[in-house]
Amino acid sequence: MAISRREFFINSAKLATTSALIATGLISYSKYAYAIPATAIRPPGALKEKEFISACIRCGLCVNDCPFPTLSLATEKDNIAIGTPFFTARKAGCEMCDDIPCVKACPTGALDKNLTDINDAKMGLARIVDTQGCIAYQGLRCEVCFNVCPIRGKAITVEMKHNERSGKHTLFIPVVHYDHCTGCGKCEEACIMEEAVIKVLPVKLAMGKRQDHYRLGWEEKQKAGESLVSPDIEHQYNLPEGKKYDLQGEGLTDVKIESKLNNALDKLNSFNPLFEIKRK
Numbered sequence: 001m002a003i004s005r006r007e008f009f010i011n012s013a014k015l016a017t018t019s020a021l022i023a024t025g026l027i028s029y030s031k032y033a034y035a036i037p038a039t040a041i042r043p044p045g046a047l048k049e050k051e052f053i054s055a056c057i058r059c060g061l062c063v064n065d066c067p068f069p070t071l072s073l074a075t076e077k078d079n080i081a082i083g084t085p086f087f088t089a090r091k092a093g094c095e096m097c098d099d100i101p102c103v104k105a106c107p108t109g110a111l112d113k114n115l116t117d118i119n120d121a122k123m124g125l126a127r128i129v130d131t132q133g134c135i136a137y138q139g140l141r142c143e144v145c146f147n148v149c150p151i152r153g154k155a156i157t158v159e160m161k162h163n164e165r166s167g168k169h170t171l172f173i174p175v176v177h178y179d180h181c182t183g184c185g186k187c188e189e190a191c192i193m194e195e196a197v198i199k200v201l202p203v204k205l206a207m208g209k210r211q212d213h214y215r216l217g218w219e220e221k222q223k224a225g226e227s228l229v230s231p232d233i234e235h236q237y238n239l240p241e242g243k244k245y246d247l248q249g250e251g252l253t254d255v256k257i258e259s260k261l262n263n264a265l266d267k268l269n270s271f272n273p274l275f276e277i278k279r280k
Contacts, residue, residue, distance in 0.1 A: 066101065
């Protein structure tokens with residue numbers, strides 16, 4: 001059936017508009033497909049970002065089953081892959097549910113089903129990013145991040161240091177232990193500063209990585225349960241005469257040489273108490 005010239009141009013305009021909208025959507029999607037800001041944290045058990053994006057079907061079940069107002073689905077304004085789940089620690093950290101309902105709700109494995117202990121989660125890593133802004137470093141008692149930590153005493157401990165400024169007080173410094181930190185964000189959420197001085201960051205951004213060929217001898221010895229160099233004997237130093245070396249103490253020092261006469265007098269003194277009086 002023939003169409004009029006008017007209908008042809010109207011249909012062409014509709015097609016062009018539709019194509020433009022699709023192209024805009026594709027550009028927007030590709031822009032945020034693998035992008036994630038440092039402040040956005042994936043739910044516990046999330047695969048590596050590219051694998052997560054491929055596996056996540058944007059169903060929202062993890063958000064729906066989270067019993068707390070923690071998780072959200074990304075929109076275009078979040079600069080994250082649209083429809084994927086995330087949370088912002090400063091607004092609401094992960095409550096570390098023992099049964100991990102978000103992982104159980106995921107139908108595709110984008111949230112790893114092998115995560116059965118929430119303490120093994122690695123959502124990110126907490127770092128004190130501003131020691132000058134942290135009042136604990138200034139000598140004031142705080143310890144809020146320590147007290148709210150779900151794995152208090154393991155993920156965050158308090159280290160006592162001498163306050164050099166006052167000379168008589170103790171600094172109670174929070175210390176994050178990477179092996180136990182899950183990146184839940186409760187410390188950042190609770191930080192009393194106007195801008196949090198402790199922040200949860202992606203692991204790659206929060207810490208470096210040495211080359212694989214580096215080996216720390218004391219760590220390898222602990223793993224093996226014995227010295228890697230057999231036998232494990234005390235090192236013998238070839239030192240100049242009159243010198244001694246203390247590896248764990250003073251280092252290289254002079255050997256105190258006493259005269260034979262002084263040695264003889266000391267022995268005699270210990271033998272005869274009256275000898276000291278006679279010498280005087």
